[in-house]
Every structure is written in C-alpha cells, then in structure tokens.
Amino acid sequence: MKLDLLAIGAHPDDVELGCSGTILTEIKRGKKAGILDLTQGELGTRGTIETRYAEAANAAALLGVAVRENLKIRDGFFRNDEAHQLALIAVLRKYRPDIVLGNAIEDRHPDHGRAGRLIADACFLSGLRKVATTGDDGKPQEHWRPSYVLHYLQDWYHEPDLIIDISPVFEQRMKAIQAYSTQFYTPDTATATEGPQTYISGPGFIESVAARARMLGKRIGVNYAEGYTTEKKVGIRNLDALILNET
Numbered sequence: 001m002k003l004d005l006l007a008i009g010a011h012p013d014d015v016e017l018g019c020s021g022t023i024l025t026e027i028k029r030g031k032k033a034g035i036l037d038l039t040q041g042e043l044g045t046r047g048t049i050e051t052r053y054a055e056a057a058n059a060a061a062l063l064g065v066a067v068r069e070n071l072k073i074r075d076g077f078f079r080n081d082e083a084h085q086l087a088l089i090a091v092l093r094k095y096r097p098d099i100v101l102g103n104a105i106e107d108r109h110p111d112h113g114r115a116g117r118l119i120a121d122a123c124f125l126s127g128l129r130k131v132a133t134t135g136d137d138g139k140p141q142e143h144w145r146p147s148y149v150l151h152y153l154q155d156w157y158h159e160p161d162l163i164i165d166i167s168p169v170f171e172q173r174m175k176a177i178q179a180y181s182t183q184f185y186t187p188d189t190a191t192a193t194e195g196p197q198t199y200i201s202g203p204g205f206i207e208s209v210a211a212r213a214r215m216l217g218k219r220i221g222v223n224y225a226e227g228y229t230t231e232k233k234v235g236i237r238n239l240d241a242l243i244l245n246e247t
Contacts (some may be wrong), residue, residue: 001067004031006097006146008088010115011075012056013180015199018152018210019101020063021166021173021226024110027064028169034067035060036091038115039075046195047087047182059179062172067095076111080118088122089189090133093141100146108155115149120231150228153212160227162234163216170213177209 005026009015015023015035023033026122041052060068071087092100102119103112125131127145135141146199166173180187182195185203192206199205216225236242 001095002032003066003095003097005033005099005101006036006092006095007033008036008038008099008103008115008119010038010103010109010111011044012037012070013059013177013183014103014112014115015101016059016063016155016173016177016180016222018103018154019150019226019228020059021061021063021169021213021224022152023165024169024176025164025170032066033063034095034097035063035065035067036088037068037070038073038118039078039111040070040072040233041075043075044121044183045198046201049230051182052180053231057181059176062176063178070182071144074142078111078114078118080114080121082161083116085122085125086131086133088118089126090135090141091132092123092126093133093144093147094135096144098147098237100144100149101228102149102157103157104151104154106156106158110137112154120149120151143199148230148232148234151232153227153229157212158227160216161226161230163220163225164228165217165220165222165225166213167217167225173213174206174210178206 007019007023024043027033040049041151042049058206082228103116106113107118123146127143129143133141178184183200184204216227
C-alpha cells in the first residue's frame with residue numbers, strides 16, 4: 001500500500017496530539033494516510049497495553065487513516081541505533097510515504113527527542129540503495145526516501161518553520177485526542193478511570209492543547225493550526241501556495 005502521508009509517534013497518542021489535524025485535512029483532500037506507533041506506551045502511568053491499543057484503534061477510526069501499525073520497540077529504552085533504524089526503514093519502504101510527520105527533535109519527554117532523531121535518520125538512510133532490508137514477503141525492498149520529514153510540536157514550544165490551518169477539522173481532532181480516555185481528561189471519563197493523576201491527565205493539559213492550536217492559528221490569521229519544524233527548506237511551485245482562503 002502506497003501512502004501519501006505517514007505519521008510516526010514514539011507513543012500511542014503522540015500523533016493525535018501533534019499532527020492529527022493535518023492528517024484529517026489531508027485525508028479530506030483525498031490523500032491516503034497512515035500511522036506508525038513506535039512503542040506500545042507500556043511505561044505509561046495510567047492504562048495498560050490493551051487499553052492503549054483499543055484507544056489507538058478508536059482514534060484511528062475517527063481520523064480515517066488507511067492503516068495503523070505498532071513497531072513494538074521498547075518504551076523508554078529504545079535507541080537511535082542500527083537495529084532500530086533498520087526496523088523503521090523497512091516500514092518506510094513498505095508504505096513509501098511522500099511526507100513523514102514525526103516527533104519533535106527536542107522535547108520534555110526524552111523518548112520524543114530520540115524518536116524525532118531516529119525518524120529523521122531512518123528517512124535519510126531509507127533512500128540509500130546499499131542499505132538492505134527485507135519486506136513482509138521475505139523479498140529485498142527497494143530504496144525509498146520521503147520528500148519531506150516534518151517534526152510536529154510537542155510539549156516544548158519551538159518556533160515553527162511551517163504552520164498548517166486545521167480550523168475546519170479542529171473539533172474532530174480533539175475527539176481523536178480524547179479517544180485516549182485513560183490518558184486525558186474528558187467530562188465523561190473524568191471520574192471513571194482509576195489511576196494516579198499525571199502531567200497530562202487533568203483538564204488543564206487538554207486546555208493547553210487547544211490553546212496551542214489557537215495561538216498557532218492566530219499566527220497565520222485562522223482559528224486553529226498545527227506547527228512543524230523541518231531541517232529541509234520547504235519549496236513551493238508558485239506564489240498561489242502562499243494564499244490562504246478567507247475564513
């Protein structure tokens with residue numbers, strides 16, 4: 001299956017928090033998108049592996065992605081090394097995405113920064129013919145390098161290189177985030193889920209997610225937006241790409 005867009009996150013819910021508005025926007029434009037979770041989020045204080053899988057499936061259905069996979073590497077202890085790079089390269093070559101959305105290069109959670117660097121390095125190495133990987137069918141895979149790797153903003157704020165309007169899909173984006181009811185506050189599950197309170201489980205965190213989207217939207221004159229950093233300069237074919245439709 002060829003994907004136009006592959007969103008990658010260190011943990012289930014990273015993608016929803018960081019770039020689900022962009023995914024929804026591109027799917028509504030007819031693009032085919034998928035999600036790859038690197039770990040099962042097994043070290044999370046709240047919830048279990050089983051509940052994380054169920055929540056990830058619910059979120060994927062709300063987003064309308066064509067595929068969601070989990071690489072099942074070790075939460076908290078994975079490294080940006082050859083073994084992990086090759087495992088990720090095999091997925092990149094399997095789906096051949098034109099654009100990859102990945103974790104921030106630096107963030108509060110050390111997994112995010114490691115994952116961001118792992119994703120960037122694997123996307124580059126995936127384009128090298130002499131890096132050998134094998135597909136699910138046991139056959140050698142062809143090299144493939146995405147055109148762009150965009151890193152979504154997470155807990156720490158980084159000045160974005162690119163800001164994308166997500167105003168029309170904002171409410172659906174928030175529903176996908178709140179599909180992780182063991183992790184985040186929702187009015188319906190605020191007292192239903194047992195477990196200690198965490199940095200992300202209170203109502204203030206969800207409010208901050210919405211506030212970040214509003215702040216980024218204000219930067220480009222729309223209601224809500226998502227921001228990205230990129231190590232590769234973004235090119236456009238003509239100046240019409242700079243024009244936003246009036247809202």
